[in-house]
Amino acid sequence: MPTLRYIKGFSDSKRLKSVPLGLGTIVGAGLGTKFNYSPITEQQNPPSPLINEQQNLPHLSKTNPIMSQLQHRWVVNAAEAKGLIEQNAATVLDVRQPISWFFSHVPSAVWLGWWQFLEQLLPPNGKLLKDSKILEEKLRRLGICNRKPVIVIGNPPNNFGEEGRVVWMLRTLGHPQAAFVNGGQAALVSVGVPTVWGVTRPAPGDFVVKPTPLWTIQRHQLQDNLTTQAYLVIDSRSPEEFAGATPYCEKRGGHIPGAVHFHFRDLMDKKGYLLPPEEIMTQLYQRGCDHETPIATYCTGGVRSAFIVAVLTELGYTCVKNYPGSMWEWSSHPAKTHPLNK
Numbered sequence: 001m002p003t004l005r006y007i008k009g010f011s012d013s014k015r016l017k018s019v020p021l022g023l024g025t026i027v028g029a030g031l032g033t034k035f036n037y038s039p040i041t042e043q044q045n046p047p048s049p050l051i052n053e054q055q056n057l058p059h060l061s062k063t064n065p066i067m068s069q070l071q072h073r074w075v076v077n078a079a080e081a082k083g084l085i086e087q088n089a090a091t092v093l094d095v096r097q098p099i100s101w102f103f104s105h106v107p108s109a110v111w112l113g114w115w116q117f118l119e120q121l122l123p124p125n126g127k128l129l130k131d132s133k134i135l136e137e138k139l140r141r142l143g144i145c146n147r148k149p150v151i152v153i154g155n156p157p158n159n160f161g162e163e164g165r166v167v168w169m170l171r172t173l174g175h176p177q178a179a180f181v182n183g184g185q186a187a188l189v190s191v192g193v194p195t196v197w198g199v200t201r202p203a204p205g206d207f208v209v210k211p212t213p214l215w216t217i218q219r220h221q222l223q224d225n226l227t228t229q230a231y232l233v234i235d236s237r238s239p240e241e242f243a244g245a246t247p248y249c250e251k252r253g254g255h256i257p258g259a260v261h262f263h264f265r266d267l268m269d270k271k272g273y274l275l276p277p278e279e280i281m282t283q284l285y286q287r288g289c290d291h292e293t294p295i296a297t298y299c300t301g302g303v304r305s306a307f308i309v310a311v312l313t314e315l316g317y318t319c320v321k322n323y324p325g326s327m328w329e330w331s332s333h334p335a336k337t338h339p340l341n342k
Helices: 078-086 098-103 132-141 162-172 184-190 219-228 239-243 277-286 304-314 326-330
Strands: 091-094 118-120 125-128 150-153 178-181 232-235 295-298 320-322
Touching (some): 178 184
Parallel strands (some): 295 320
16 A cells, blocks of 8 residues: 655645647747736745755855755745845746746746747647757756756746746756746745846856656657556646547547546645645545655646656655656557547
């Protein structure tokens, strides 16, 4: 039977019709989803206690303890992020709508769209670019360096978990210290982080891509899993999509046989803060999952599922993998070899 394990210090206690996650508006406005702001109060909690230290920036780690912990952190609270921002100790990325970023963002925050790093846009495909040189060029233009932490800001719960996707991408490409802010932009504002408007032009970074397969599962592995059942498969989409709806240009509807449903927004409260660890772990326990259960998660294009990977990895789950191609890729293959249930 699965066993519950409590991880201390984690509770910061989170349309487009027939257009996939804003891809139809990439040329103009990026994500193409409607975002509504609501005031969020940062909930107080201590930083997660972590054992191993990362000495990338030792001169800063003495004044900001979170610097020595970020190698093992995928989520930080607003107070922790504020400390890094005030010391200019992190590269700050903003994945909200471009218009929202332009008129109100953390002074050093650089905007990016998760889709800028896709293998292809049309037909939609959630897989990352394969060319490391192109990836490096794109990431260096954002000011990203291997030895400087990256903090990612989103707009939960009114989004698709893009901040989790970017953290997953950076970790997968070899960045050792990338995390998103629990509660997003509103949480930062609530703890006194100032905002400005206009364009941020970062100094070029020196990031070198060193890919790792640790947090990724591919289509052929999920095919094998239909027989082996080596992974517990989590479908992180809405209940309607799980039942067969195709709102984002999927070729076919339904869910991968054997998958359990766990909507990514079930990780959050109504204000966009992550639920307390015990509540999240209880939901997973009810689906037959403990910290040692190998987990594979998917959605439409590997965005919502990447958010789940980030949160569960932060909670100490030891094997959580994102399927970046997700339903866009799976549903484009023959039903005989890539079945879907409704």
